[in-house]
Amino acid sequence: MSTGPGAERFDERRLLVALFGAGTAAFAQLYAPQSVLPDAARELATSASATALLVSAATLGLAVGVLPWAWVADRIGRVRSMTIAMLGATAVGLAVPFAPSFGLIIAGRAVEGLLVAGVPAVAMAYLTEMLTESGAASAVPRAAGTYVAGTSMGGLLGRLVSGGVAELFGWRAGVGAVAVACLVAAGVFVWLAPRDRPLGRRSGGGAGTGSDAGASSPEARSETTPETTPETTPETTPETTPGTGSGAAPGSDRSLGRLRVLLSPRLLVLDAQGLLLMGGFVAVYNYLGFRLADEPFGLSSGVVSLVFLAYLAGTWSSARTGRLVVRHGRRRVLIVSTGIMAVGVVATLSGWLPLVLAGLVVLTAGFFGAHAVASGWTPVAAPQARTQAAAVYNLAYYAGSSVFGWLGGVGFALAGWPGTVGMVLALVAVAAGLAAMVLRD
Secondary structure, three states, X not given: OOOOOOOOOOOHHHHHHHXXXXXXXXXXXXXXXXXXXXXXXXXXXXXXXXXXXXXXXXXXXXXXXXXXXXXXXXXXXXXXXXXXXXXXXXXXXXXXXXXXXXXXXXXXXXHXXXXXXXXXXXXXXXXXXXXXXXXXXXXXXXXXXXXXXXXXXXXXXXXXXXXXXXXHHOHHHHHHHHHHHHHHHHHHHHHHOOOOOOHHHOOOOOHHHHHHOOOOOHHHHHOOOHHHOOOOOOOOOHHHOOOOOOOOXXXXXXXXXXXXXXXXXXXXXXXXXXXXXXXXHHHHHHHHHHHHHOOOOOOOHHHHHHHHHHHHHXXXXXXXXXXXXXXXXXXXXXXXXXXXXXXXXXXXXXXXXXXXXXXXXXXXXXXXXXXHHHHHXXXXXXXXXXXXXXXXXXXXXXXXXXXXXXXXXXXXXXXXXHHHHHHXXXXXXXXXXXXXXXXXX
């Protein structure tokens, strides 16, 4: 479906720009309501936790949608799947803000999330396959960081545009304006994305084996650099996994082998990083606006939206994480990034606005650094099930966003901002503990 100048040949720079556009298009509309939640609560006469469903319904839809989209991508192609997902989500995003009732808005946001899911469900597997097949497997960490930078830029764009437009025309117009911007970003992807390989030419053959892509190549097994070498255990070595050896029976044996990989301790802990860290991160951004709109700060929705400029710290940290991984290893960078996130959330307890904002910057940089490591590590740790592994990670990631992003409001209702911060710190501590105990480079 990609028809632009990057479609017929592989070019790493075009791939990175295309994925940056995809991340922007998906995540701008996903989080567009977050900066206008206080305005929406006033107009709709709903509580903080109920209004946060404008975000949580979309992320829940995304969590539900990642596995079906991974299946679809194996059958119709990754570029085509992401294109359909982005254009469909943008069409829904243009209509949802103007629905006449709160219930219809929430339902529409859930559908929008289901469509957006086609991007994160496929993007990491797509970039890993394209780089591995081109002999540039060592660029996977940098490419993963660039894609995550696009997601953070999308989150920033969505919040800033919706907040700024809402100041003049109301929160519904603000969210609708973001969908228009997403259409432009989706066009960048469609124009530049290199085509993925024809389904029949993927390793293992057939549409149903797209997730095996590159598993038999030397690059897929070694990932070229030491820090990306999968552990040589039965759960991560293609030659010893049922369904991937030359004498293995097809069908159920191959599916069983993939399931064993997906349930390995390493992948489960990587999934837990997405679940816990994303849940805490979204909880902070969902409810900090309510705190800043109240005394002693009393900020307007337009000013509150500027707080999301802290997302630039995530763009910066995720784009540089690949270099740190090469130098220090994935495990160390992941744990340190998680600790930075904890420092940032503690700083937001201050009653002094500059320190609150500084804490938000630190929190955002730490989170996106950790997410870039965990999301980029996942397909590398499962070379014979890349699409499924990335989809499961994203399912956990957005399930955390939906569940803990909403539960942060319960803490906010019971104990104010310290209640939300306490929940986030508990999630961060569990994530860091699991990473320290289980993960190895």
